[in-house]
Amino acid sequence: MPEQPDIDHILREIYATLSPRFGEGKVADYIPQLARVDTRQFGMAVLTLDGATHLVGDAETAFSIQSISKVLMLTLALGKHGESIWNRVGREPSGSAFNSIVQLEAEHGIPRNPFINAGAIVMTDLLLAGHTPREAIGEMIRFVRSLADDEGIVIDQAVAKSEQATGDRNRALAYFMHAYGAIRHPVDHVLGVYFHHCAVAMTCRQLARTGLFLANDGRDPVGGGSVVSRSRARRINAMMLTCGHYDQSGDFAYRVGLPGKSGVGGGILAIAPGHAAIAVWSPGLNAQGNSLLGSVALEMLAQRTGWSVFG
Numbered sequence: 001m002p003e004q005p006d007i008d009h010i011l012r013e014i015y016a017t018l019s020p021r022f023g024e025g026k027v028a029d030y031i032p033q034l035a036r037v038d039t040r041q042f043g044m045a046v047l048t049l050d051g052a053t054h055l056v057g058d059a060e061t062a063f064s065i066q067s068i069s070k071v072l073m074l075t076l077a078l079g080k081h082g083e084s085i086w087n088r089v090g091r092e093p094s095g096s097a098f099n100s101i102v103q104l105e106a107e108h109g110i111p112r113n114p115f116i117n118a119g120a121i122v123m124t125d126l127l128l129a130g131h132t133p134r135e136a137i138g139e140m141i142r143f144v145r146s147l148a149d150d151e152g153i154v155i156d157q158a159v160a161k162s163e164q165a166t167g168d169r170n171r172a173l174a175y176f177m178h179a180y181g182a183i184r185h186p187v188d189h190v191l192g193v194y195f196h197h198c199a200v201a202m203t204c205r206q207l208a209r210t211g212l213f214l215a216n217d218g219r220d221p222v223g224g225g226s227v228v229s230r231s232r233a234r235r236i237n238a239m240m241l242t243c244g245h246y247d248q249s250g251d252f253a254y255r256v257g258l259p260g261k262s263g264v265g266g267g268i269l270a271i272a273p274g275h276a277a278i279a280v281w282s283p284g285l286n287a288q289g290n291s292l293l294g295s296v297a298l299e300m301l302a303q304r305t306g307w308s309v310f311g
């Protein structure tokens, strides 16, 4: 057995190394409510499979999980419709920005993968089958609360509204796909649900807890229940590794070597299978819309713990 790394020490070291750089990067100003967030905040949580919680910095401050919710949308859509979802969305890295429109036309309205906006909008359409928008939102928040074992998790209504008000680009994607029959419910219903999923607010600790089943073959190591099968957990991790950082997914795999999903709120959820779930939050983004210091912090953590899916 390799020695268990001293995670608290590693987290303190990461914090001390990065603190002179806090504030680097740019917030996502296309969602006005996110533009108001103080970029100098930084938090990180590592939850290991033995149930231990390691925190540093602003790990107990709630932030907007944004596209990290796409992992939950995918998990729920797979639970509801099984592998047939892959008739509606691809599973290839896009090599394009998260909100790109060009690829959709060339590929007849079928999004490349479930983690670009167009793909997550299709997942949302699937979650609406047999549900009102209100029920679909309720289903998501119940799922998140049960995974995190925390009834206190809420949707930030101000963020949802802010996105609704400025979401023309997502509306363009959705109408375009509706024209192809790639989404089947009314566009305003689908986007209403999509924006609310993105607006879930969580702390690093809650987010890492939510993702812990993905580090443990689909089972919750603390509560003991099965969330998804082992093969499904592997496949969700595979999607995160190949598509979780949009046109920076290759670079993230190279530098960090773990499945990860970013959001424009500045959060990243990373999974070290067999070891831990990790959440990091630093609101400043790089040009690809991923947390700038968040990915540096994960690179440092992976180096120091030796955690990698590549051996």
Ligand code: GLN
Residues within 6 Å of the ligand: 065, 066, 067, 068, 098, 099, 117, 163, 170, 198, 262, 263, 264, 265, 289
């Ligand atoms: N809600 C955001 C959007 O639709 C999510 C994008 C992201 O986090 N990358 O644009």
